Amino acid sequence: MNIGLDLGYGYVKGVNDKGKKILFPSIVSIGFDRILSGIFNTNENIVDNMYVKIADDGGEKSYYIGELAKREGFSDSFMLDTEKYNQSEAKALLATATALLMTDEDKIINIVTGLPLKQYQTYRKQFEKEIKQYKAIVSFPEYNLTRIVKFDKVIIFPQAAGAVYHALMNNLDKYMIKDSYIVLIDVGFKTTDYVVFLINNRLRFSPDLSGTLDIGISKIFVALDKLYTQKTGSNTDTEGLLSILENNNIYFRGQYIDFTKELNILKNELARLIKKSILNSLKDKYEKVSTMFVAGGGGKDLYPYLKDAHANVELVKDAQFANAYGFLKICQMQQDIA
Template sequence: MRISDDIGFGINKSINDKGEKVAFPSVVIERINNKNRSATSFLGGQEDDYSVVIWEENKPQESQSIYIGDAALSEGAIRTWEDDASKNDNLIPIIVTSCAILGDNTDIDLILGLPLDFYSDEVVEDLKKKLKNINKIVKIAGIKGTKRVKINSVSVFPQGVGAYYSIALNLDGHIKNAEFLKASGAIIDIGYRTIDYLVMSKGKKGLKVRNNLSGSEELGIKKIYEKLQNNTEARIGKKISISKIEQAIIWNNGKLEMGMEDIDLKNDYEDICSKHAKDIISFIKFKWQDELDYIKNIGIAGGGSKVLRQYLKESFKNIVFLDEYANTYGYLAYQALSDRRNV
């Protein structure tokens, strides 16, 4: 089975070659066993709440017990991420959990993406070495039985490329939008920590990536939460974690619960979102300058595009908002196309 995973700083998104999807926050925390209560008795029951046990095949005595996603956030976990993804200790449990949910116990061909500025031959090879030949047994609370996760091969693409090809190709790598492949296009992928920006221009032999107009910048939606955190701390006169700010926005309709008092963050949040969208627009216009006149389509991708959609929709001509799974979809599609070309 082929499974594509977008290992984001904020949200991990995966899709298999049947089109089945899963997403959860990229957060992991060790589970402390308590015989007097079961994990399923207090987890919220939503599909992004996971209590997971992972072990090497034939070594159940060396199992790892974790909470992952919103379940981990509920237990006080915070996001951690290395610029070199292969050094992230949470990488394997995140990917193995995704593969267990979406897999069918057959060997897995795994396709991943990395932010453009963190993408290098060395990082790609380290990532492949770390993940290839993983052979784990996984038990997820609420899912009957166990799943075997054996990774047979690993392919790694730059983020943005996936979103681009999601417009042009089907999951099997066949062309679904020939016109898009004939014209210059661009992607702005708004993630949790970074935005990736990519320009594909027409050359003599077809489309090619414009490296001078492509890259990553730390303008993801984390900046919004950081600004809201600073404003809220000044407002209430005490320190508050960015996790609490994020949870108030995502889980509690903008209400921050402080003892007996609910602090409404919504108006401040919306104002910050509007200003942050303008910062992204200004940055892209500065980077692309006159090239904007020659770009026929601009795709807006990533989880942050949902947050900022209303503020970005009038920003550029010929703008197209893509599904939040666009990168994962595109990785699968492009990998299938590459395999067909190599036959």
């Protein structure tokens, strides 16, 4: 089986070549046996209710992952450490996502995943080695499901560059304008990657024009946390902040508190910072850009505020999964070559 997996700071996005896709928050907490879970959670989707036991070289540990960690975890915060890729929590996300995308018949697992451009050159080999050597027994006790996770072929690819494969996949000829440039902006939770390609008979990656910005949707989270306290005199958790971001409001003491105005201001300012940085990087090459693509879960949220960055700005189809689908395409292409 081939898997494309985007281990984002905010969400894990995964797809396989059998058409299955998964999405859950990148939140990991220590887990405990839940005695009453069998009474109340029998009809819940496994992705929304992940109590997981993982046995690897470090022994067996229990975790709440994703939505369950957000609701009931000892820690409900996202993983924002720059070097998270060598941490046990990151491996727990990797193992859990892979187990969910596997079936009992899958004995060979090929995977492509990615790193932000800023980290790619430094951490690529280390991350690839760790995944190749990784083996775990992953079980979901409440669903009587166990998988053995190990990888046969591993490729680490730059984020955003993966999304380009997805953006161009179905209509490459439309964008093959000689001597022009294509830009893809991938807005994530902690970072924003932007990649630039020169069209010259084929796509040529332009590393000097591409980069990673240390800004993403988490900037809005920080501001929302302060605004919530100002409006209510109280504090909220990650689940509450996500609710505000998704719904523009939150229920508090018998009424809905509206954040629409504040969110519009915050999103517009974040988009302005992103546009300014990318335009400064492109300089005179901006005049030769034919298309700017916007991808990522954050890109989906910010697209209305990024549309004026260029005369031709397109939101990538299924933007939150753009890297995962691009990684899957790369995985399949490598298998065809082999």
